[in-house]
Amino acid sequence: MHVTTVRLKWKSPHRAWWVAAVTALAIVVAGAFSTAPGILQNPLRQEFTWSRGSIGLASSLNMVLYGLTAPYAAALMDRFGIRRVVLAALGAVAVGAVLTTTVHAAWQFTLYWGFLVGLGTGSLSMTLGTTVTQRWFVHRRGLVTGVLSAGSVLGQMVFLPALSWTVDHHGWRPALVSLALAALAVTPLVALTLHDHPAGLGRRPYGSKVFVPRPAPVPGAARRTVAVLRAAARTGPFWLLAGAFAICGASTNGIMWTHFAPAAHDHGMPVTTASSLLAAIGVFNVVGTVLSGWLTDRVDARRLLAVCFVLRGLLLAGLPLIMTATVGPPMMAFVVLFGLLDLATVPPVVALCRAFYGEDAALVFGWAGAAHQVGAALASFLGGAARDALGSYGPVWLVLGAACAAAAVLSLVVPPAGPATAPAAPKAPASVATACRG
Structure with missing residues (x-):
């Protein structure tokens, strides 16, 4: 009797998926840093008697630099490579977190956390994800963008409960040391896996039918970044997207990750419970961003984009009505729905930047991300100032709900992407390739 042996050949995933996975891991670690101000606020106020405004100032500087660094980081990736920039950024956030444990004055907190950590996390923002997606993928770009966008929130989800527990039981300094160690733990994987371009390995981008040569390093990173901004700023879609994205930042990072826990605490909810709700938002954020x-x-x-803003605005406007000391069904419904919508705006904005600005999409999205962080910084600072002045966060939620309605209008006014050409940036050697004359 003859027995035929069937051998199943396992086909390894395309290298692009490994690169995307390590990129996601770096973004996850950076995301963990964004929630720290919310859980540090009360311990810092108790130990140093700093005002909410002083702490909010450091958080605001962190958010502004997070946004302003992103487009320059994208240009530096074109000049020196993705891997080198990511390794430098991980080192910066680790050093910044450790130095923050030594602070004794508010200006030191602003310098170490606001400046140094802001620079590092800005280099690990979604501009990194956009650059990786642009180089390594032709097919599934929207899906990969969604997954990488969810990485920052996944970091919040994974680290926030543990950090809150550490702060409650061991103090805020061990929590920051834990963040620094997490950043350092990622660096070997980045060094071994995060290759700059598929052509460097003799590969094609995922889904590409042709070999794409590796582009030459682009000199003059700062000059090119500014040139791309000037060219994009002559087009209407850029301002519409930047305006909508600024409101996006104000209504998510700026208020939720900095002030939700203190606002819930005002209503008698323990900070650990509020942090767990933020972590739950992160769970559904992953689902919502991938779905988006x-x-x-x-x-x-x-x-x-417009639908996301409308629904988010309704949720924020109704939040004061459901904020109580205990977690009931209305609050759980808010957590689920807000989580699904939180970062769901990123994939459509990236897609619109790619449609209008072609090869400069990562840099243009970086500048739109800067607007996002400016909006977040304003909400972080003004939200704390409003709480100090009014004794309540209630009016803040209502104002941001109305702002989301305005962002929905801006999204709908963006014209359909067309082949018209925007004013070109000086060759360095890149330019704004395709844009409309909004």
């Missing part, structure tokens, strides 16, 4: 990336590949990105 999938939808971005299939529907009009402008309409998807």
Whole structure:
């Protein structure tokens, strides 16, 4: 009797997926840093008697630098490579977190956390994800963008409960040391896996039918970054997207990750419980962002963006009505829905930047991200100042709900992407390739 042996050949995933996985891991670690101000606020006030405004100032500087660093980081990746920039950024956040444990004055907190950590996390923002997606993927770009966008929130979800527990039981300094160690733990994987371009390994981008040569390093990173901004700023879509994205930052990072826990504490909710709710938002954020990336590949990105803003605005406006000392069904519904919408705006904005600005999409998205962080910084600072002045966060939620309605209008006003050409940036050697004359 003859027995035939069937051998199953296992086909390894395309290298692009490994690069995306390590990129996501770096973004996850950076995301963990964004929630720290919310859980540090009360311990810092108790130990140093600093005002909420002083702590909010450091958080605001961190958010502004996070945004302003992103486009320059994208240009530096074109000049020196993705791997080198990411390794430097991980080192910066680790050093900044450790130095923050030595502070004795508010200006030191602003310098170490606001400046140094802001520079590092800005280099690990979604501009990194956009650059990796642009170089390594042709197919599934929307999906990969959604997954990488979810990475920052996944970091919040994974680290926030543990950090809150550490702060409650061991103090805030061990929590920051833990963040620094997490950043350092990622560096070997980045050094071994995060290759700059598929051509460097003799590979094609995922989904590409042709070999794409590795582009030459682009000199003059700072000059090119500013040139791309000047060229994009002559087009209407850039201002519409930047304005909508600024409101996006104010209504997510700026208020939720800095002031939700203190606002819940005002209503008698323990900070650990509020932190757990933020972590739960992160769980659904991953689902919502990936779903948004999938939808971005299939529907009009402008309409998807508008729907996200409308629903988010309704949730924020209704938050004062459901904020209590205990977690009931209304609050759980808020957590689920807000989580699904929180970062769902990123994939459609990236897609619109790619449609309008071609090869400069990562840099243009970086500048839109800077607007996002400016909005977040204003909400972080003004939210704390409003709480100090009014004794309540209630009016803040209502104002941000109305702002989201305005962002929905801006999204719908963005014209359909067309082949018209925007004013070109000086060759360095890149330019704004395709844009409309909004």
